[in-house]
Amino acid sequence: MEALRRLEPQARDSEQKYRLAPHNIEAEQALLGAILVNNEAFYRVSDFLEPIHFYEAVHREIYEVCGKIVRSGKTATPITAKTYLPDDLIEGVTMAQYLARLAAEATTVLNAADYGQAIYDLAIRRNLILIGEEVIDSAYNADVETSSSKQIEEAEKRLFDLAEKGRYDGGFLGFNQALIEAINMAGEAYSRDGSLSGTATSLVDLDRLMGGLQRSDLIILAARPAMGKTSLATNIAFAVAKAFKSEPMPDGHMKTINGGVVGFFSLEMSAEQLATRILAEQSEISSSDIRRGNIHESQYAKLVDTSNLMAQVPLYIDDTGGISIAQLAARARRLKRQKGLDLLIVDYLQLLSGSSRKSSENRVQELTEITTSLKALAKELEVPIIALSQLSRQVESREDKRPQLSDLRESGSIEQDADVVLFVYRDEYYLGNKEPKEGTQEHLEWQAEMEKVHGRAEVIIAKQRHGPTGTVQLHFQANLTRFSNLAREDYMPIRGE
Structure with a gap:
């Protein structure tokens, strides 16, 4: 020696x-x-x-x-x-x-x-x-x-x-190491239930097209008001958290093997409102009835039992309003370090503020900073980030009100920085606002159309770096704010783009 x-x-x-x-x-x-x-x-x-x-x-x-x-x-x-x-x-x-x-x-x-x-x-x-x-x-x-x-x-x-990684310096990664990681990902997908390379959303047809929620992806979930984008986000969040399973690694860290720990930044709704939505979905009791206390004794017992089960789920909500993208990043890092993190949801994009003085003077620059920072954060934390977004009003002026990429509000950087862009669309909502006078032929035709679209929703995959685009049909229960898979007999084929 x-x-x-x-x-x-x-x-x-x-x-x-x-x-x-x-x-x-x-x-x-x-x-x-x-x-x-x-x-x-x-x-x-x-x-x-x-x-x-x-x-x-x-x-x-x-x-x-x-x-x-x-x-x-x-x-x-x-x-x-x-x-x-x-x-x-x-x-x-x-x-x-x-x-x-x-x-x-x-x-x-x-x-x-x-x-x-x-x-x-x-x-x-x-x-x-x-x-x-x-x-x-x-x-x-x-x-x-x-x-x-x-x-x-x-x-x-x-x-x-x-x-998290044992070192903080960046640098080039050898292609052989990148290949090892790609093979490991494929192996995990092969052994996982459903053979998904990413985290399952519990929405089977959406998972089939996307392969689950992929690590390091920025996923934009956009829709006009009343389409149910927050409901879809809470449905996915709870499904991922509910399926969470982990195992210890040799260095003491816990490795997620199914589902995941979920962080939810709710800039618009309070934590109590989000919890009420999820409680309604899981207990199958209308959220409006829960808020008004319009429930009988057996329903109350079901609410208590459901809430006890929900309390064990690793879903963490931050309902601080008006935070900056820098504050969000710092809190997300802290959550991953303290509790773990496998999925991050931001509701919604336009309520975040930039962290630099220059960007705050120009809304387009500010939103560019926000989306760029969210994408960088997804890569840093190695988790998928679902960011909800508003759409511009030009959707309402078209005959076909299905959203398009050009409808993303305020900045082209949203489309540019996103790995996946999803739109939520419900024909039932728009058709319901066009009810003709009762007793007319038009009203009978309208009723027939309403029966066809009742309880149906579309999730349009308008952009996806790793896979195909297309439209997935889902079932939507408005009173429970719940999205679910369509029964096979009610299923309509996926619309390819």
């Missing part, structure tokens, strides 16, 4: 002048030795430990090479590993000699996870020190235009990335 000690010249002599970054060379050596003796040790730490977490550069190289050998189905030993490592990494000793020493003084496989966790924790501490130094430097040398809130937001983002 003396050879490696020379990698830190005069470290002990100068400890009084400066502090070394926290590290543990012996733990790194013990873990690498265990891997070289028994490759099972690699599987015990590979889920959370990466080469970048090692303090010594030579140890990063050895761990990376061993990982490549093991993943290719071969055995990593001092003999097989030395072939892929240059001799000049360590001064005064050959790579073959150093690998042999590591193997000779290896720890047991049983201790591998403990040593791996120690190495990981020390790497986090080193990155914390680096972030702290950069925050101090930024505070001392801030530009005139950089506000203190912006600095706080940036520091919080770095800390979140470090807490």
Whole structure:
């Protein structure tokens, strides 16, 4: 081990002048030795430990090479590993000699996870020190235009990335690593119920076209008033939260295997109003009856039982009005860190405000900042974000009132930044406003048309980066504010675009 000690010249002599970054060379050596003796040790730490977490550069190289050998189905030993490592990494000793020493003084496989966790924790501490130094430097040398809130937001983002991913620095991702992640996603979809690569909404035909809600996607859900966009959002939110299941990972994190933890930013309605909607849907008691107390004893008992079941669901509501996109991002990061997060819903887009002074002077620029920030947040948190949006009034002036992408209100950035754009449309609503005089032939024809569209809704997929566009038919119960799958005998074919 003396050879490696020379990698830190005069470290002990100068400890009084400066502090070394926290590290543990012996733990790194013990873990690498265990891997070289028994490759099972690699599987015990590979889920959370990466080469970048090692303090010594030579140890990063050895761990990376061993990982490549093991993943290719071969055995990593001092003999097989030395072939892929240059001799000049360590001064005064050959790579073959150093690998042999590591193997000779290896720890047991049983201790591998403990040593791996120690190495990981020390790497986090080193990155914390680096972030702290950069925050101090930024505070001392801030530009005139950089506000203190912006600095706080940036520091919080770095800390979140470090807490979630073990590092906060960005950079290029090797294509081989991207391929591994793509294969893993396909494997998860194959083994999951319904074979969806994303989170299921419980609306079967919508899931079939979209493959579920995809991680890192910004999904815009837009409609004119009274179409039921908030109802659809709450239906999806509760269905995802209700299906939530997780399992522990080797590094202590919980991995979602079905459903998900849902965060709901309600800028328009209160948390109590949203809860009433979901309660009505789940208990099958009209929300208007719940609000007026127009229920009998058996219904009240059902409400209590339903609410007790709902209380266990990981659905978190923030009903603060008028928050900025920066505040929303900070709260979303905090929720993911504290409770976990698999789906974020924002109701609705136009009630958010920008965080920069320049954008707030121009509504189009402000909305551009909001949508761009939401897309960046979806990628950062690696969760789908459903953002509800209003549509312009020009829909009402057309004969066919089905929404189009050009109807998205105030900014083209909504369409540009979105990965998926969904429109909710109910023909029943518009036809109901055109009732002719009773007793006429027109009224009989109108009644026949109303029977055809009664309780039906369309979700129009107007844009989708990863799949087809088209229209999905759903059942809508207005008194329960509930969207559900159409029964097969009532089903009308999907309209392709």
